[in-house]
Each structure stands twice: as C-alpha cells, then as structure tokens.
Amino acid sequence: MRRKSLEKDACPVARSLEAVGDAWSVLIVREAFAGKRRFGEFERSLRVAKNILAVRLRKLVARGVLEQVPASDGSVHQEYMLTEKGRGLYLVLMAIRQWGEGCGGKTESVLIDRRDRKPVKPLAFHAHDGRELGPGGMELVPASDA
Amino acid sequence: MRRKSLEKDACPVARSLEAVGDAWSVLIVREAFAGKRRFGEFERSLRVAKNILAVRLRKLVARGVLEQVPASDGSVHQEYMLTEKGRGLYLVLMAIRQWGEGCGGKTESVLIDRRDRKPVKPLAFHAHDGRELGPGGMELVPASDA
DNA sequence: CCGTATCCATTCCGATACTG
DNA sequence: CAGTATCGGAATGGATACGG
Numbered sequence A, B: 001m002r003r004k005s006l007e008k009d010a011c012p013v014a015r016s017l018e019a020v021g022d023a024w025s026v027l028i029v030r031e032a033f034a035g036k037r038r039f040g041e042f043e044r045s046l047r048v049a050k051n052i053l054a055v056r057l058r059k060l061v062a063r064g065v066l067e068q069v070p071a072s073d074g075s076v077h078q079e080y081m082l083t084e085k086g087r088g089l090y091l092v093l094m095a096i097r098q099w100g101e102g103c104g105g106k107t108e109s110v111l112i113d114r115r116d117r118k119p120v121k122p123l124a125f126h127a128h129d130g131r132e133l134g135p136g137g138m139e140l141v142p143a144s145d146a
Numbered sequence C: 001c002c003g004t005a006t007c008c009a010t011t012c013c014g015a016t017a018c019t020g
Numbered sequence D: 001c002a003g004t005a006t007c008g009g010a011a012t013g014g015a016t017a018c019g020g
Helices: A012-020 A023-033 A039-046 A050-062 A089-102 B012-020 B023-033 B039-046 B050-062 B089-102
Strands: A066-070 A078-082 A109-113 A138-142 B066-070 B078-082 B109-113 B138-142
Touching: A012 A023, A012 B023, A012 B089, A023 A039, A023 A050, A023 A078, A023 A089, A023 B012, A039 A050, A050 A066, A050 A078, A089 A109, A089 B012, A089 B089, B012 B023, B023 B039, B023 B050, B023 B078, B023 B089, B039 B050, B050 B066, B050 B078, B089 B109
Parallel strands: none
Antiparallel strands: A066 A078, A109 B138, A138 B109, B066 B078
C-alpha cells in the first residue's frame, strides 16, 4: 500500500497495520516471542536477507515494538527485545494462530498453561457478565458515544 | 515477501499470513464486518484502485474468507459476504484493534455488547481454571506433544 | 455499476560484496 | 557477528481506458 500511509487513519486497526502490517514484521515478532534476540538468529530462522532484516528491525524499534539493549554476553553488539508494547502483540499473534489452526484441518500446535501444562481456553469475547459473545453480538462505537 | 510462499509453512501464523497477510486484505475484511458487500462500497470506502481491489477480492474468495452471492437487490451483480471462516477473523481484527487502542494515548472506539450496551471485557487468555494468563504464563507446543 | 486490461512508476526483495 | 551499500529483477500500486 503506497498511497495512504495509514499512520494517521482514525481506525486503530489501520494504524496498527502501519506498524506491523507486513508479513516480515509479524514473523520477526513471532521469533522474538520464541526467544530470538540477535540479528543473526532472526536472519537464520527466517532466512531473510540482511538488508531487509535490518530495515524491518529498525522500523520495529522506531515503532516501539522492539528495543535495543546491550548484549547479555560481553559482546559489543546489541540485542533486540520486545518492549511492553511489543509484548502486547502476543494476543494478536495467538489470535492469528488460533484462526489458522481453526480452519486448517489438522492442529499443528497447542497453547498450554505453563503452570499446569493444560491447554489454555480458546480466545473469545465475553460480555461484562461473562456470557460469551460472537461477532454478531457486539458493536463497535466511537469512543465519544461512550 | 517473494521467496517463501508461507503457504506450506508449519507455523499456523505464517499460513494465516499467506491468506490475509497484506494490509489491503485486512482492511477489506474490516469493511466487510462493517457491512460492506459491494465492489463499489469497498472501492469508495478504502479508496483503492479497481484492479487491485479485484485481485484482493479474488484472493479472499479463493482463500475461503469471502464468498460471492447473488446481489440482494435485483441487480445482475454479486456481493461479497464473509464466510464462516471469514467471520472467524473477527477475533483477529479486534485483537489488532485492542493493541492499537492500548498504545495510542487516546481511545478511538469501544466495543460494546449489543444486548446491554456495556463494554465488552478486554480480550485476554485464561487458563483452564479461569486464571488470567500473560504471555509468559503460556507455552506453545507441537500438537504431537499433547 | 462491476469489473478487466494496460501502462508506468515505485517499491520491495534477494544476492552479493564490503566494513568494523 | 552485525550490519551497510549497491544492484538487478520481480512484484505491486495507481491511473486510466475500456467493455458488459
């Protein structure tokens, strides 16, 4: 998408897409959640060219999704860590994953609770009183109407 | 992303991205949830060129996200409706929206329950016993280990 | 109104070579 | 190892013109 930058779009969905709306960025964030921190780790696991990896990382840092911190080993290099904001993407990633799993025939992965090793409840919307809600049961209204 | 099609990637996140991993597709789906059905409606609301809209719609239909149905008015034309699978993207869209709202300073929109007009609970993960879980409390394991 | 076809500009991607 | 610089090719996007 070239024309509209989306950056100033009123819709929060559009704005989010401006930050992480390309496939590489999403995959980088996925790897970050998987524990990857170093340039080379991302490079190898994603098999992405150095130059475009560099650009994507810069953008993610600029957007506040990742931050650079001094390497934990003694090296002169930096590591890329998820910020608080970046960690907020976990829900997005898992929503995407859940959708992908849901319609793919066979299940590839299961999200489990670290504590009891049991599967986590599927992501779903709940009303204030706890009722589960489907897409038709909700409505998006401007904040001003609230 | 040219090289790896992602289509055959083991990770469900990557596969999902193959289906709806570009910004236009996401926005089209957003509009579909907003009630848009016709080619011209998408064209105007997104201000996207006809040709690329056509390509995107075709792809979304091919991926089973949208389906074409005869127009509800008497016209000869078709309308694009979300399939069951497509409606599953609601959760994804709202997760993206929630993330965008969460870090933007001011809130643009609120998701409310149609029934009681009260805000819906924020999306979050819950363990089997109901405890709320953060990213660190969960782990993604291959289905074969389950 | 709903697309398809064409053209052109731009952008993106991957490979490679290079630096500290 | 962690990038930067450059380059050619491929894909994409936007505008426009055209057809059913």
